[in-house]
């Protein structure tokens with residue numbers, strides 16, 4: 001079986017094996033060493049020098065909710081929404097502070113002029129970097145620049161970008177960013193890392209939910225511990241996943257993600273398929289997944305059920321508004337040419353039974369040649 005969905009991802013054998021061991025005390029020296037290693041290794045992945053990475057046992061959403069609720073001492077937060085996860089940010093923010101929701105159609109770019117206008121009466125902004133529901137990479141640096149000109153706090157969901165694409169918190173001016181363990185880091189689901197710079201604490205709201213209070217995580221860091229019992233096996237796995245990233249080198253890893261996912265994109269276009277997102281130069285195609293319109297005459301179950309049954313490959317469908325209209329192929333984590341080529345060859349075969357499609361695997365192999 002092969003998982004080519006945007007998380008959970010296929011696990012490297014070393015990561016699977018790292019979890020097959022006896023438990024350790026989460027208050028002992030061995031756990032502290034693992035926690036410290038994970039926090040230190042995550043900092044360059046976020047592009048953060050001054051600040052800390054706080055690890056929560058919970059999914060990516062727990063990380064986003066911790067970030068927004070812990071730093072909700074704001075007059076008004078602007079949320080930028082052009083897909084499912086942008087909408088979720090708007091829903092989360094609405095629970096904790098006055099929220100102005102700036103909405104764009106799914107798959108359409110963020111209009112930076114609209115952001116500039118909307119931010120005027122806001123002192124914080126939250127948005128998704130890599131919008132997984134549509135395959136669009138939002139212009140983080142440009143949004144942060146507008147926010148800084150208005151002296152606003154910047155919170156970014158980097159759940160499906162960090163570890164697979166560039167995230168440069170210090171350079172871009174992002175104050176808080178979140179990643180989930182089960183995406184480009186290549187670990188199993190269940191941990192969220194929240195990277196926080198020093199400035200963010202000016203916005204700290206002590207009325208945030210108890211378990212998600214980031215000040216508690218920061219305080220306990222002095223003892224190199226988490227405030228509550230962490231998901232210890234997932235820390236074993238995250239440590240191993242981060243060692244694999246260190247061995248590969250972050251630049252190489254990002255380059256690999258860019259090449260693998262552009263191979264999928266180039267293949268789709270050459271096969272005569274249409275990509276779902278419509279970038280404008282500021283917004284770009286995602287480097288970690290590709291969203292493709294389902295061709296006429298092919299249903300979601302025709303494609304995905306046949307793929308799973310005959311090839312053992314799982315890809316994603318569309319969510320909410322685009323359910324049944326698109327399919328998504330993700331190359332995240334530790335997959336390589338083999339997995340990408342098998343997936344597109346299988347998708348091409350299944351689609352060709354229902355619709356006319358060009359054979360375009362050679363286009364992908366040419367792109368993949370750049371990956372030695």
Ligand SMILES: Cc1ncc(COP(=O)(O)O)c(C=O)c1O
Pocket residue numbers: 006007059060061062085128130131132133157159160180
């Ligand atoms: C961009 C983005 N944000 C948030 C989430 C939610 O993460 P989780 O399902 O780990 O809570 C996802 C999950 O796919 C995502 O892709």
